[in-house]
Amino acid sequence: MVYYHSHDMVLRFNNAPTGNYTDDVGSKTTFRVLNSQVVTKREFNFPEDPLYKNISILIWDPANYSSTLEEWYQHPDFPLFPVYKKLLEQQSDADVHLLKPQVLWELWGVLQDSSPYRLRRNPPSSGFIGVWFSMHRCRRVRVFEYVPSTRATRRCHYHASRDDTACTLGAWHPLAQEKALAERMRDNSDLDVFQRGFIDIPGVQTVTCTD
Numbered sequence: 001m002v003y004y005h006s007h008d009m010v011l012r013f014n015n016a017p018t019g020n021y022t023d024d025v026g027s028k029t030t031f032r033v034l035n036s037q038v039v040t041k042r043e044f045n046f047p048e049d050p051l052y053k054n055i056s057i058l059i060w061d062p063a064n065y066s067s068t069l070e071e072w073y074q075h076p077d078f079p080l081f082p083v084y085k086k087l088l089e090q091q092s093d094a095d096v097h098l099l100k101p102q103v104l105w106e107l108w109g110v111l112q113d114s115s116p117y118r119l120r121r122n123p124p125s126s127g128f129i130g131v132w133f134s135m136h137r138c139r140r141v142r143v144f145e146y147v148p149s150t151r152a153t154r155r156c157h158y159h160a161s162r163d164d165t166a167c168t169l170g171a172w173h174p175l176a177q178e179k180a181l182a183e184r185m186r187d188n189s190d191l192d193v194f195q196r197g198f199i200d201i202p203g204v205q206t207v208t209c210t211d
Contacts, residue, residue, distance in 0.1 A: 063101035
């Protein structure tokens with residue numbers, strides 16, 4: 001049993017719920033990483049849904065690799081800027097931020113540098129963004145079922161019944177390399193990873209670099 005309330009920060013992704021799943025995923029949420037589809041598509045009901053209330057939020061949108069900020073603002077993948085502006089007008093104290101697209105491509109560069117083969121130039125997943133974000137704020141980061149354990153299924157998400165192995169192996173995001181790099185960074189036991197279903201990664205502030 002993992003006690004999520006014992007963690008200083010619990011980060012969740014997109015529209016992943018806690019209701020009806022608390023025995024497995026806990027109920028505490030302090031931060032969400034959202035892609036721009038969740039922010040703009042009516043089916044996700046942002047920002048009215050309580051799922052996105054009273055927490056910190058980081059929103060990302062995949063600008064083209066070489067786009068400037070102005071080009072991204074004029075032509076985002078999804079029209080997030082009016083939604084973001086309206087949210088801040090209604091809630092001036094909302095702790096909601098947009099991720100600079102350049103960060104996505106710098107993360108992609110890290111993945112490419114660590115990969116033995118050429119990656120398609122598609123942005124990292126919300127999951128990898130969350131790992132990067134957490135490593136810069138926490139001394140230790142625990143990530144559940146990011147590196148698949150023996151409990152892996154064909155389901156895309158725990159809260160959706162749809163089968164989609166591409167969610168695990170990657171059809172658009174460079175998921176295979178994300179998971180391979182995360183597995184290399186973890187420092188906990190194989191039993192934790194492949195039987196208990198989590199990896200522990202040291203935070204950036206705990207790492208000592210030498211020439």
